[in-house]
Amino acid sequence: MNLMSNILLNVTIAFLVGSLLFGLQRKIMARIQGRPGPPIIQHLLHTLKFFIKESAFPVTAAMPFYIAITAMLCVIWVAAVIVGPVTGGSLLLIFGIYAIQKIVEHNAGSSSGSPYGKLSCVRAVYSAAAEVPLFAVLIIIYFKTGTMNITSLINYQSVHGPLILALPLAALMFFILIMSKSPYSPFAITKGKDIVSGYETEHFGLLRGYLMISESIAWYMLLWIFLTVFLGPLSIFAYLIGMVIISSVIAFINATTPLLNPNHSVMIQVTFAFIGIVGSFALLMI
C-alpha cells in the first residue's frame, strides 16, 4: 500500500474507533448509573456537529496561539499513528509525544484567558509529575527485552510470550496512565467538572470538534500501545476486542469513582508509579 494512503487509513481508523469507544464508555457509565445514556455513536456525531456550529473566539484569547495549540494536539497524535501502527517505530518517540500532550494541555489552558483554563493549566503541570513517571515504565520494558522498538517488541513476544505475564506491575502502571486520559476518570483533574471543562472551556465550536478528533485518536493510540507492548502480535479482531474490554473496564471504574481531589489524584498515581517501578525491578532481579 502507498505510504500516504496507509497513514490516512490508520488516522481515519484511529479517529472512528476512538470516537466509538468514547461513546461506548459513556453508554456503559450511564447504564451503571441507572440512566439510558446517549447512543454509542453520540461522541462521533458531537465531533462532526461542532464543525458546522457557529464559532467565536474569546477576546481574552492569545491569538494565534489559541488556535495553533489545537493543531499541535492533532500533529502529535498523527505522529503517534505514524510511529505506531504505520512504521512500528520507537517507544521513546511515543513517550516524547505523550510529554508534548501535557504541554498542549498546559498551553491550551493558558492561551484561552479563562480562569478555568488557567487552573487547568496549573493542574496539567501538576499531573505531569505523576503521569510522566507512569509512562517512563516503558524503560522497564527495555531492561526486560533489550529494545524500545515496537516491531522488535512484537517479535520478542511472539517468541517469549506476552509481556503482561512477565511485567504485570508495568502493565498496571500503563493501565493507570490510560485511565487518567479517559473523560470522567477519577484522575482527569485537568478536565474536571469542578473547573467546567478545564483547558477546553474556551475552546468551543469547531475548535472543540478539532480537539475531540485528536482526543479520539489519542485514546485509540494509547490502547493500541498497551495491547501491542503487553500482549504482542494480535489480529485486527483481537485489537478491537481488547480495546472494547479495556474501555469497558475503565467505564466501570469511572462510573463508580468520583473525580479525585488533585492532591489525591497525583499521590495515588505516584504511589502506583513507585510500586510499579520498584516491584518490576524486583521481579526482573528474581
Place this chain on the structure above:
Amino acid sequence: MDKLKTTSWIILIASFGSILYALIFNPISWIVYAISLVSIPLFILSLGLVAMAKGSKDEEEEKRREPFIGY
C-alpha cells in the same frame, strides 16, 4: 469574504493538494511523513474554519453591545 475565510481556503487547498501529491506521486518516506504531519492537521482545521457557521451582522452587533464582564 473576511481575512480568516480567505486564509482558511488557501490552507485547505494547499493541504489537500500536498496530500494528493503524496498519494499520487509516492515521494520518499520522509517527505510523506512531513506532508502527513503538516497537511492532515491543517486540512482538518481549515475545513472546520471554512465550514463553521457565521452569525448574521445584526447578531454580531448585539454580541458586541453585551458588556464584557472580564475575568
